[in-house]
Amino acid sequence: MFRLLELEVVHWDFWQRFRLPLDAAIITIVGPNGSGKTTLLDALRTLLALECSRKRDYKRYVRRSGEDFCWLRGVVDNQRPQGSSRRPFGLPFQNDRITLACRIDRKGGDWVRKYWVAEGNVPIEAMESQGQEFGVRDYQRLLQSAGLSPAIARVLSLEQGQTDKLTELAPRELLDLVFQVFGDKEVLDRYQEARHHQEATARELNEVERQLEMLAASLEKHDSRVNRYLEWRRLRDEQTALASEVLPRLEYHLLQREVQSARRVLTVQRREWRELRAAKHMLGERIAAQRRLIEEARATKLAAEALEQARYEELNEINRALGKYQALVEQHDTLLAQAAQAGGDPSTDQAALEQLEDERDRLRLQAATLRQEQAATAELLENLAAGRRTDPADVAAFRLALSSADIDHDLLTDLVEIIDPAWQAAVEAVLAPFAHIVLLARQQDAERAFALGEKLRYRHYIVPERTPAPLPTQGSLLEVVRFKKAVPEWLIRLLERTQRVEDAAAGAKLPRAQDWVTRSGYLRERRGARYAAPEQARFGQARIEALKNRLQALDAAIAPLLGRLDALGREIAAIRGRLTGIDAGTQLAARAAEFAEARRQQEALTAQRRAVGEAVHAAREARGRAEATLQAHLQDQNRQELQLAAIERELAQRANSAGRKEQADRIRRLRHLNRTLPAAWRDHSANQVLTDKWRDTTNVRRRIEEIEARFATESWETDESVIALRDKIRADYERQSQELAQRRRDNAMAQAQTDAARAQYSKVLAHSVRRYGRNLRTLGEMAGIRVEYEPLGSDLSDLALAQAGLVVKFDFDEKGLMGLNDGDASGGQQVMKSLILLVALMMEESRPGGFVFIDEPFAHLDIVNIERVAAFLKATRAQYLLTTPVTHNVNVYDPAMLTLVTFKKRPGETWAPRVGVLVRDAANDGH
Numbered sequence: 001m002f003r004l005l006e007l008e009v010v011h012w013d014f015w016q017r018f019r020l021p022l023d024a025a026i027i028t029i030v031g032p033n034g035s036g037k038t039t040l041l042d043a044l045r046t047l048l049a050l051e052c053s054r055k056r057d058y059k060r061y062v063r064r065s066g067e068d069f070c071w072l073r074g075v076v077d078n079q080r081p082q083g084s085s086r087r088p089f090g091l092p093f094q095n096d097r098i099t100l101a102c103r104i105d106r107k108g109g110d111w112v113r114k115y116w117v118a119e120g121n122v123p124i125e126a127m128e129s130q131g132q133e134f135g136v137r138d139y140q141r142l143l144q145s146a147g148l149s150p151a152i153a154r155v156l157s158l159e160q161g162q163t164d165k166l167t168e169l170a171p172r173e174l175l176d177l178v179f180q181v182f183g184d185k186e187v188l189d190r191y192q193e194a195r196h197h198q199e200a201t202a203r204e205l206n207e208v209e210r211q212l213e214m215l216a217a218s219l220e221k222h223d224s225r226v227n228r229y230l231e232w233r234r235l236r237d238e239q240t241a242l243a244s245e246v247l248p249r250l251e252y253h254l255l256q257r258e259v260q261s262a263r264r265v266l267t268v269q270r271r272e273w274r275e276l277r278a279a280k281h282m283l284g285e286r287i288a289a290q291r292r293l294i295e296e297a298r299a300t301k302l303a304a305e306a307l308e309q310a311r312y313e314e315l316n317e318i319n320r321a322l323g324k325y326q327a328l329v330e331q332h333d334t335l336l337a338q339a340a341q342a343g344g345d346p347s348t349d350q351a352a353l354e355q356l357e358d359e360r361d362r363l364r365l366q367a368a369t370l371r372q373e374q375a376a377t378a379e380l381l382e383n384l385a386a387g388r389r390t391d392p393a394d395v396a397a398f399r400l401a402l403s404s405a406d407i408d409h410d411l412l413t414d415l416v417e418i419i420d421p422a423w424q425a426a427v428e429a430v431l432a433p434f435a436h437i438v439l440l441a442r443q444q445d446a447e448r449a450f451a452l453g454e455k456l457r458y459r460h461y462i463v464p465e466r467t468p469a470p471l472p473t474q475g476s477l478l479e480v481v482r483f484k485k486a487v488p489e490w491l492i493r494l495l496e497r498t499q500r501v502e503d504a505a506a507g508a509k510l511p512r513a514q515d516w517v518t519r520s521g522y523l524r525e526r527r528g529a530r531y532a533a534p535e536q537a538r539f540g541q542a543r544i545e546a547l548k549n550r551l552q553a554l555d556a557a558i559a560p561l562l563g564r565l566d567a568l569g570r571e572i573a574a575i576r577g578r579l580t581g582i583d584a585g586t587q588l589a590a591r592a593a594e595f596a597e598a599r600r601q602q603e604a605l606t607a608q609r610r611a612v613g614e615a616v617h618a619a620r621e622a623r624g625r626a627e628a629t630l631q632a633h634l635q636d637q638n639r640q641e642l643q644l645a646a647i648e649r650e651l652a653q654r655a656n657s658a659g660r661k662e663q664a665d666r667i668r669r670l671r672h673l674n675r676t677l678p679a680a681w682r683d684h685s686a687n688q689v690l691t692d693k694w695r696d697t698t699n700v701r702r703r704i705e706e707i708e709a710r711f712a713t714e715s716w717e718t719d720e721s722v723i724a725l726r727d728k729i730r731a732d733y734e735r736q737s738q739e740l741a742q743r744r745r746d747n748a749m750a751q752a753q754t755d756a757a758r759a760q761y762s763k764v765l766a767h768s769v770r771r772y773g774r775n776l777r778t779l780g781e782m783a784g785i786r787v788e789y790e791p792l793g794s795d796l797s798d799l800a801l802a803q804a805g806l807v808v809k810f811d812f813d814e815k816g817l818m819g820l821n822d823g824d825a826s827g828g829q830q831v832m833k834s835l836i837l838l839v840a841l842m843m844e845e846s847r848p849g850g851f852v853f854i855d856e857p858f859a860h861l862d863i864v865n866i867e868r869v870a871a872f873l874k875a876t877r878a879q880y881l882l883t884t885p886v887t888h889n890v891n892v893y894d895p896a897m898l899t900l901v902t903f904k905k906r907p908g909e910t911w912a913p914r915v916g917v918l919v920r921d922a923a924n925d926g927h
Contacts, residue, residue, distance in 0.1 A: 001088060001147030001148065001851075002076040002077050002078060002088040002089070002098070002147060002851075003023075003076065003077040003851055003879045004022040004044070004074060004075075004076055004077075004851050004879060004881075005021075005022055005023045005074075005075045005076060005077055005097070006019065006020070006021055006022055006023070006073075006074060006075035006121075007020045007022055007043065007044060007047070007072075007073070007074050008020070008072075008073040008074070009043050009070075009071070009072055009073075010069075010070060010071035010124065011062065011065040011067040011069065011070040011071070012039070012043050012061055012062070012065065012070055012072065013036065013039050013043075013061045013064050013065060013912070014065065014905045014910075014911055014912035015911065015912055015914070016065075016910075016911040018914040018915060020915055020917060021898065021917065021919075022074075022879075022881075022898070023898075024879070024897040024898035024919075025874075025879055025880070025897055026873055026874070026879075026880045026882065026897055026898075027879070027880065027881045027897070027898045027899070027900060028882050028884060028898070028899045028900070029041070029881065029899075029900045029902065030883075030884055030885070030899060030900070030902070031885070031886060031901055031902030031903065031904075032885065032886050032904060033885055034904060035902040035903055035904045036904075036912065036915075037884075037902055038053050039061065040900070040902065041053065041853050041881065041883065042056060042058070042061065043061070043072055044853065044881070045853070046058040046061075046072055046102060046104075046113075047072040047073075047074045047100055047101075047102050048100075048143060048148060049102075049113075049115065049136055049139050049140045049143065058104060058111070058113070059110075059111045062104045062111055063111075066910075068105065068106045069103065069104065069105050069106070070103070070104040071101065071102070071103055071104075071124045072101065072102040072104075073100070073101045073102075073123075073124050073127065074099070074100045074101075075097055075098070075099050075100075075121050076097075076098050076099075076100060077096070077097070077098075078093060078095060078097060078098045079096050088146040088147050089117075089142070089145075089146045090145060090146070093117070093119055094119070095119035095120050097119070097120050097121050098117065098118070098119060098120075099116075099117070099118045099119075099120065099121055099122040099127065099131065100115070100116075101115065101116040101117075101118070101122075101124065101127040101131060102114070102115050102116075103116075103128075113136060114133060115133070115135075115136065115139040116128065116131030116132065116133055116134070117131055117132050117134060117139075117142065118130045118131035118132065167820040167821045167830055167833045167837070168820070168821050169820070171805025171806050171807050172804070172805040173805075174805065174806045174808070174820075174837070175805050177841070178768055178769065178806055178841070198747070201746070201747045202747060204743070205740065205743055205744060205747055208736065208739070208740050208743065209740060211736070212733065212736050212737060212740055215729060215732060215736060216733060218729055219726070219729045219730055219733050222722060222725060222729055223726060225717040225722045225726070226717070226722055226723055226726045228715070228716055228717040229716075229717040229718065229719070229720065229722050229723065231716075232711075232716040232717060232718055235707050235710065235711070238703075238707065239704055239707045239708070242700050242703060242707075243704055245681070246690060246694065246700055247697060247700050247701070247704075248673070248677060249677075249681045249686075249687050249690055250687070250690055250691060250694060250696070250697050251673075251697055252670070252673045252677055252681065252682060252687065253684070253687035253690070253691055254691070254696060254697060255666055255669060255673070256670065258666055259666050259667060259670055262662070262663045262666065263663070266660060266663060272650075273651060276647055276650050276651050277651060280644065280647045280648065280651060283640060283643055283647060284644065286640060287637065287644060290633060290636055290637045291637065294630065294633045294634060294637060297626060297629045297630040297633050298630055300626045300629070300630075301623065301626035301629075301630050303626075304619065304622045304623035304625075304626040305623050305626075307619045307622070307623075308616065308619035308620055308622075308623045310619075311612065311615050311616040311619045312616060314612050315609065315613060315616055318605055318608055318609045318612055319609065321601075321605055322602065322606065322609060325598045325599075325601040325602040325605060326566070327566070328594065328602075329595070329598050329599050329602050330566055330567070330569075330570045331570065331573070331595075332591075332595035332598070332599070333570065334570040334571070352571075352575055356568055356571055356572050356575070359568060360565060360568040360569070360572065363561055363564055363565050363568070364565065366561060367558060367561040367562065367565065370557055370558050370561070371558060392436070394456075394458065394459070395411070395436045395460070397456065398438070398452070398453070398456050398458045399411070399438070401452050401456060402438070402449065402452065405448055405449075405452065407440065407441075407442075407445045407448060407449055407452075408440070408441035408442065408445075409438050409439060409440050409441060409449075410438075410439045410485060411436060411437075411438060412431070412434055412435060412436070412437050412439065412487070412491075413435050413436070414484070415439070415483050415484045415485050415487060416431065416481060416482075416483065417481070417482040417483070417484065418480060418481060418482075419480055419482055419634060419638045420480040420635060421631060422519060423477070423480045423500060423519060425519060425520055425521035425533040426477060426517040426518065426519055426523075427477065427480065427481055428521060428533050428534055429517055429521035429522070429523045429531075429532035429533040429534075430477060430494065430495065430498055430517060430523060430532070431491075432532065432533070432534045434460075434461065436460040437460050437461040437462070437463060437488075438458075438460065438461070438462045438463070439463050439466055439485075439486075439487065439488070440462065440463065440464045440466075443465065445464070446462075446464035449464070450462060463488045465489065466485070466487055466488060466489075467486055467487070467488070467489045467492070468486045469482075469483050469486075469487065469492050470492070471642075471645060471646075471649075472495075472496065475499055475500060476495065476496050476497070476498060476499060476500070477495045477496075477498040477499070477500055477517060478492065478495035478496045478498075479500075480500070481495060497514075497515050498515045498516065498517055498525075499514055499515065499516040499517075500516070500517065500519075501516045501517070501518055502519060503518050503519075503520075504518055504522050504524075504529070506518075507522075507524050507529075513526075517532075521533025762792070765792060765804070766791065766792040769789070769791060769792050769806060770791060772789075772806075772840060772841075773787075773789040773791070775840035775841075776789060776840045778840075779836045779839055779840055780810070780836060782868065782871055783832060783836065783865070783869075783871075784868065785810055785811065785812055785832065785836070786810070786811035786814075787808065787809070787811075787836065788808070788809045788810075788811075788817060789806065789807065789808045789809070790806070790807040792804055792806075808820060808837070810832075810833055810836075812829050812832075820833060820837075831865075832865060832869075835869055838852060838854070839873060851879035851880070851881065852879070852880050852881070853881050854880060854881070854882050854883070856883050856884060856885070897919070897920045898917070898918070898919055898920070899917075899918035899919075899920075900915050900916065900917060900918075901915065901916035901917075901918065902915050902916075903915075903916070
């Protein structure tokens with residue numbers, strides 16, 4: 001390591017400029033507190049690119065000068081150490097003196113360092129022209145190669161009063177420091193080079209092996225990709241063959257078969273179609289004749305109804321006339337009875353009169369109720385006969401609201417026609433709950449109709465969806481019902497699934513899930529069975545017949561009531577006559593002629609009414625026969641129309657215009673294929689083999705779709721270059737496998753070399769520890785301190801080398817051994833430990849030189865220990881720069897050959913005084 005010979009500063013802290021000689025083994029820097037001792041050491045540290053003491057840095061010192069630049073220049077020794085062939089700075093610096101310089105400039109508000117190195121003693125003014133400029137890091141590497149190792153640099157950075165910091169080094173750190181100073185650097189370099197080479201080789205082998213594994217994985221991956229490519233190409237070729245050849249050949253072959261088969265079917269259908277067309281023509285003639293019969297029967301029925309109505313009117317006229325004469329006859333009979341009973345008991349007559357009047361009032365009320373129903377029934381019958389509406393009040397109000405809103409609609413009762421009266425009760429049983437549902441003509445009116453239904457609280461269904469009724473299933477209730485317009489689909493399904501049965505016993509034999517209804521209206525549905533037919537018919541012509549029958553029943557019920565009321569009137573009149581004293585005999589005598597004429601008229605009208613009644617009965621029977629005849633003709637027409645509809649369906653199927661069109665299209669396609677397909681593709685035998693394999697084109701298209709689906713959903717390799725890439729990767733894998741085997745053999749050889757270098761390194765390391773230990777013991781003996789250390793073995797493994805450390809122990813005043821920093825030593829003892837460790841580094845005879853900064857090394861030391869420190873400092877050949885305050889004992893100056901005296905800046909002055917220099921007179925050194 002080099003030594004310091006000279007220092008020059010310009011604008012450093014409060015010093016303007018001065019130059020100091022440093023060519024001495026021990027240099028003491030003395031001055032009062034705050035006079036710049038540490039500042040001077042920090043100038044040297046900055047010159048050597050080291051950290052300043054405490055929390056200071058070089059910017060603090062250059063700012064205080066007030067100038068924009070600062071220079072630090074030092075001259076160092078570059079002579080070859082004894083026993084060495086290399087100068088500290090090495091090539092290209094071959095001069096015995098080397099000048100180091102640092103310039104610090106203000107750049108944009110910050111301070112920037114630059115370093116120069118020049119051969120010889122070069123002044124500051126010539127450094128930039130003669131020296132070689134370095135950056136901070138390159139400059140630090142240059143000094144490190146000259147011996148200023150990081151460990152020594154850390155020692156040089158010890159702050160004021162912290163000389164004992166070496167005792168805080170870990171054993172490993174202390175061993176590294178010792179080896180850097182005492183060890184053979186070339187041995188270390190060779191071992192580290194061999195180890196690094198071996199480790200690098202091992203890493204490279206691991207990397208190559210990892211790459212080989214990755215290459216193997218890549219090879220496996222590319223093998224899979226090649227397989228996927230081959231599979232894709234096979235499927236693609238299959239798809240192409242199926243789409244371009246197999247499918248056209250199958251279509252051609254199957255088209256031939258379809259043409260031949262369709263020709264046979266169409267021939268049979270044509271023959272059957274002609275037969276059905278003839279049957280249709282004959283049935284159409286029968287239906288036309290049946291319609292004429294229906295018209296004749298309807299006319300006969302209307303004539304019978306008119307005759308019946310006329311006979312009823314004639315009978316009513318006779319009854320009215322007969323009633324007047326009947327009253328006179330009854331009055332005559334009453335007078336005769338009164339005359340016969342003249343002289344009765346008044347009290348008995350009064351009681352009988354009250355009883356008869358009560359009975360008459362009751363019969364009058366009953367007759368009035370029946371007459372009211374008779375009038376309403378007659379009015380309803382008249383409205384129906386005239387085609388006028390007869391809806392209930394709520395239905396009529398809602399329909400009026402719909403009509404006012406311009407919403408076209410129908411009522412279900414207006415659309416139902418029962419073609420078989422025998423099943424009137426059955427139809428009524430099923431449709432009675434739906435008699436007043438409203439069917440909208442347009443679905444777009446549904447929203448408005450629903451709103452009106454909510455407003456008027458209409459309790460029946462409003463249905464916007466309607467569909468025409470299909471042909472009924474035989475035996476279903478739909479078979480006996482005709483709809484004039486489209487109705488809800490659910491209503492059609494309800495009639496379609498309800499089976500007609502003769503009675504409940506026949507219905508019970510049907511499956512449980514089957515709905516059925518009897519002729520009388522006993523209904524079985526999913527909820528159970530019940531009698532559901534209403535009292536009066538609501539649908540079709542039967543409603544009018546039911547009203548007529550009800551009107552006749554009312555007439556029959558009212559007639560006896562009227563006869564009884566007449567008899568009661570006569571009895572009441574007779575009793576009142578007796579009670580009022582009326583003379584019956586006198587009235588009989590006075591009105592004898594009137595009563596006789598009334599009796600003659602009564603007998604004549606009674607005989608006439610009997611004859612008219614027989615005529616009414618005959619007219620009623622004629623009207624019944626006409627209705628039965630009309631109904632029979634209607635049923636025959638319905639059966640014939642059903643037969644005609646069935647024949648028309650058969651004709652549509654047999655005509656098969658779509659089939660003939662398809663056959664024509666097939667023939668055109670077949671001719672086109674005959675012209676375009678190759679002759680080999682039209683070979684019947686080969687195409688039959690394809691047909692046996694695939695059956696039809698559907699299977700071929702399904703297979704094509706399966707391939708397309710696999711192409712769409714699976715990942716495929718479609719690039720043919722993947723095969724060449726796979727082959728290249730396989731070749732690379734085989735080549736790298738061979739190279740890896742060769743390099744493993746080379747690495748085994750490198751491992752042997754590393755083991756040899758490690759053994760040599762272990763020997764040198766152990767030898768360095770022994771030499772350092774001898775120095776420690778020598779210094780300890782000089783200071784009166786016993787020093788022990790733990791030696792190292794001469795053949796250590798890498799793990800042992802990595803964990804090796806230098807353990808040093810001290811015994812002060814025979815109080816027992818203590819470690820470097822175990823807390824048992826006093827402050828002064830810690831300083832002595834650190835100084836011994838430090839000075840021992842500088843006692844190497846084979847590599848003398850180097851320098852050490854020790855800031856106040858005598859802190860915490862008494863006079864005896866100061867003399868001890870001075871003694872073993874002299875024993876070394878290193879260069880020491882020591883600082884001490886002026887208050888210490890004068891013994892601190894004893895070892896110094898050169899003393900630098902610092903002074904405080906005087907108040908009012910810009911610059912501090914220069915540093916004083918005291919040189920020891922070597923001739924009087926012993927006095």
